[in-house]
Amino acid sequence: MSRPPGRKQENHKISRELLVLTYGALVAQLCKDYEKDEDVNTCLDRMGYGIGVRLIDDFLARSAVKKCRSYSETADMIAQVAFKMYLGVTPSVSCSSAAGNEFSLILDKNPLVDFVEELPAERASLCYCNLLCGVIRGALEMVHLAAEVTFLQDRLKGDAVTEIGITFLRKAEDRKHKRN
Numbered sequence: 001m002s003r004p005p006g007r008k009q010e011n012h013k014i015s016r017e018l019l020v021l022t023y024g025a026l027v028a029q030l031c032k033d034y035e036k037d038e039d040v041n042t043c044l045d046r047m048g049y050g051i052g053v054r055l056i057d058d059f060l061a062r063s064a065v066k067k068c069r070s071y072s073e074t075a076d077m078i079a080q081v082a083f084k085m086y087l088g089v090t091p092s093v094s095c096s097s098a099a100g101n102e103f104s105l106i107l108d109k110n111p112l113v114d115f116v117e118e119l120p121a122e123r124a125s126l127c128y129c130n131l132l133c134g135v136i137r138g139a140l141e142m143v144h145l146a147a148e149v150t151f152l153q154d155r156l157k158g159d160a161v162t163e164i165g166i167t168f169l170r171k172a173e174d175r176k177h178k179r180n
Contacts (some may be wrong), residue, residue, distance in 0.1 A: 016088065021115065030043055035125070040126055044136060045134040063082075077134060078105065079091045088111060089109055090109055090152070093106075102166070105163070106162070113162075130151065136149045136166065150165050152164065
């Protein structure tokens with residue numbers, strides 16, 4: 001079927017509450033399916049990775065961003081554009097290494113935990129929002145930036161903030177290509 005001429009493509013958005021509740025149900029089901037928190041964390045990361053691999057195309061098409069020239073620009077783009085676009089929040093960014101390849105995204109408010117007060121004591125090592133780490137890692141990999149992404153702090157575990165650590169695995173000079 002073709003679209004009538006002059007008709008704009010509709011963007012369908014799901015409500016934030018529906019997303020948060022659906023995500024909570026997903027995590028609850030994974031906790032029932034897997035006994036070990038590490039298995040749930042791995043599954044969430046794998047799911048997030050698959051989402052990130054596909055989401056980067058949408059991000060690049062909708063945001064019209066230019067190529068980032070450094071890791072700090074990339075980290076800022078993730079925080080100021082991607083998080084705002086998809087989650088409606090803007091984390092602060094801090095560089096945590098002298099080499100300039102390690103960054104922290106600090107979220108004052110994590111929308112995925114709106115209806116979660118705390119993790120049960122028997123799930124202390126569960127990384128509830130590990131999906132986000134997989135999404136970031138998958139999206140970065142699709143633009144040829146290998147990175148390790150992990151939760152460093154989590155409010156659900158009693159920390160003051162939620163902090164996601166991003167470590168770019170190649171040095172900036174490794175990314176430059178020589179022309180013959």
